[in-house]
Amino acid sequence: MSAEVSSAGADGAAPAANGRAALVVLLAFAVFSGTDAIVKVLAAGIAAPQVTFLVTATALVILFCHAGVAGRLRRLVPRQPGLALLRALLLAGDTLLIHYAFAALPLAEAYLLAFLTPILVAMLGFLLLGERLSPIGWAGVVIGFAGVAVALKPGVAPLNLGHAAALGSAVLFALSLVLLRRTKTAETDEALVASLLVVLTPLSLGVALVGGGIVPVSTQDFALACAGGALLLGGHALLVRAFRIGEASVVAPFQYSQIVWGGLYGVLLFATPLEFHTLVGAGIIVLSGWLVLK
Numbered sequence: 001m002s003a004e005v006s007s008a009g010a011d012g013a014a015p016a017a018n019g020r021a022a023l024v025v026l027l028a029f030a031v032f033s034g035t036d037a038i039v040k041v042l043a044a045g046i047a048a049p050q051v052t053f054l055v056t057a058t059a060l061v062i063l064f065c066h067a068g069v070a071g072r073l074r075r076l077v078p079r080q081p082g083l084a085l086l087r088a089l090l091l092a093g094d095t096l097l098i099h100y101a102f103a104a105l106p107l108a109e110a111y112l113l114a115f116l117t118p119i120l121v122a123m124l125g126f127l128l129l130g131e132r133l134s135p136i137g138w139a140g141v142v143i144g145f146a147g148v149a150v151a152l153k154p155g156v157a158p159l160n161l162g163h164a165a166a167l168g169s170a171v172l173f174a175l176s177l178v179l180l181r182r183t184k185t186a187e188t189d190e191a192l193v194a195s196l197l198v199v200l201t202p203l204s205l206g207v208a209l210v211g212g213g214i215v216p217v218s219t220q221d222f223a224l225a226c227a228g229g230a231l232l233l234g235g236h237a238l239l240v241r242a243f244r245i246g247e248a249s250v251v252a253p254f255q256y257s258q259i260v261w262g263g264l265y266g267v268l269l270f271a272t273p274l275e276f277h278t279l280v281g282a283g284i285i286v287l288s289g290w291l292v293l294k
Helices: 015-043 048-069 081-104 107-114 117-129 135-152 161-182 189-210 219-245 248-270 276-292
Strands: none
Touching: 015 048, 015 219, 015 248, 048 081, 048 189, 048 219, 081 107, 081 161, 081 189, 107 135, 107 161, 117 135, 117 161, 117 248, 135 248, 135 276, 161 219, 161 248, 189 219, 219 248, 248 276
16 A cells, blocks of 8 residues: 555645546445455355455454555554544444345345435535536536446335435445545555454454354355455555545546446356346446546
8 A cells, every 4th residue: 555645735636636546446446346246255155244244354464464564564553543433433334334225125226325425425525625526527426326227227115224224324435435535644545444444343243243143164265255355455445545646526426337347247256147228327327437527
């Protein structure tokens, strides 16, 4: 993980910086989708809370080992502990809520509500950070959400706690991203990632114990958990970097790209065919990303 970067000025990040941030966050969500695919494989035989704990704990161990070998353990300690802890708690709550939503709703409906995050970030970025999207940029955010709706074709079902959980997840994730943008440049990327993992690991363990306990895992499952942990760590590191480079309201809409990455992983790992509506939705999402960067 790289060192600190300069913040954008009062007028926001430069267009070139936003372009670089867009590339980094696209890679971040590709990596996150890889983690989701591994979690899906493991969850077929292990309870989801235990899978979350295994993956998160592995990521934390890898981070500490890397920092120790590189002589950078001090960089894991946040210089703004209050801000780092608040962001970690927001992301931990986001994780628990979206996992509940996945259990209570069809994935399409859960994703559709979770993907309200970019719209919320654009609004919060305007209200809290003074970031201003152009009318074309706002159109891109809304068109991207429409592309997700086309790609997922969500059904109509009565509202329940799963819908509230998915919406709550989107709000918490949006707040965490705006808070990340407000983090001073004196804070290292490593400290921001470490604070999240330090909070999420024991929290996910507690949920696993309350939800039925921990069961033994095979060597193959443990290896998959290690791979998932490495991807989770890499995804968060890239996400932090992207939001340190570019404006939150510009970078956040690229979360929509997870629909595209998810479709590709589905084809490669689960032999899930790409349907026409998914391809059309992906095309709309690509258009929206281009508009946001205009």
